[in-house]
């Protein structure tokens with residue numbers, strides 16, 4: 001029988017297993033702390049447990065791991081990009097970033113993606129599978145271990161669509177924020193979605209404190225459906241209603257990501273349309289110069305991005321241009337994994 005992935009088990013579930021093994025319940029908390037606070041990689045390192053119990057745990061459970069396959073450090077800033085290999089041979093990417101207020105990591109949530117956004121490198125080779133809660137956590141644990149840095153915040157903006165892996169993402173949140181585990185406040189987590197409306201509403205109802213970031217990229221259904229197929233199921237109006245609902249329920253201001261693509265979504269009319277759509281919302285717009293990928297001719301010009309920003313500011317919208325980190329190390333979503341697959 002395959003051993004169970006112990007890092008994916010919430011404390012309450014681990015307690016059940018430990019009781020079934022005939023051990024006292026408090027052992028589960030000890031084990032949980034070894035796994036998520038001390039982050040041991042082997043049951044043999046759990047020295048507060050008897051050798052016999054360590055052996056029994058090793059028969060029933062496994063401690064999942066990620067292997068570093070490639071690591072690229074930027075010469076321009078302190079960005080480090082990791083290509084991790086999962087136990088089944090698949091790859092994901094994680095990026096460690098240096099901000100004024102501390103270290104942040106950008107994690108992947110799926111192997112590949114099935115959302116099909118036209119400008120995104122993560123989706124081109126298609127979807128392979130969801131990441132397990134342990135694989136989400138391990139991107140944090142391994143990056144922290146390798147870099148020796150304490151990581152203060154997480155953005156879920158790597159490969160994959162987090163709301164398309166909703167159950168595992170919720171289990172990850174529960175594990176991450178458990179005070180007996182890593183203990184990160186979910187206020188330090190931002191989840192980025194292409195706009196899967198029912199799950200945005202569900203997330204709002206859970207009141208987790210997570211910051212919601214929505215990849216909008218166009219205020220207009222025709223254009224948005226062309227570059228983001230998800231819009232055919234959840235059009236702009238429904239998406240923005242769900243964002244209003246998120247703010248009402250959580251009091252958290254929503255961020256809109258907008259990749260400015262020359263000749264596609266960057267006209268003055270687009271800015272006006274966008275401002276009209278957002279004027280009644282507590283939100284922030286983050287403009288991203290689109291990162292060119294080999295398969296498409298999309299590109300962005302600095303002066304167009306600045307012009308677009310200026311129009312939005314004049315229309316009363318809270319807007320910034322995203323700082324480009326790690327531009328010398330292919331830090332854009334999905335590029336490193338694709339490289340590895342091609343090789």
Ligand code: SAH
Nearest residue numbers: 120157160161192193194215257259290291
């Ligand atoms: N699936 C989620 C999170 C992953 S993508 C989402 O769609 O939000 C993270 C962000 O990078 C999204 O805003 C996405 O639209 C953007 N992105 C993807 N490819 C890009 C590119 N080539 N240039 C600029 N931004 C890109």
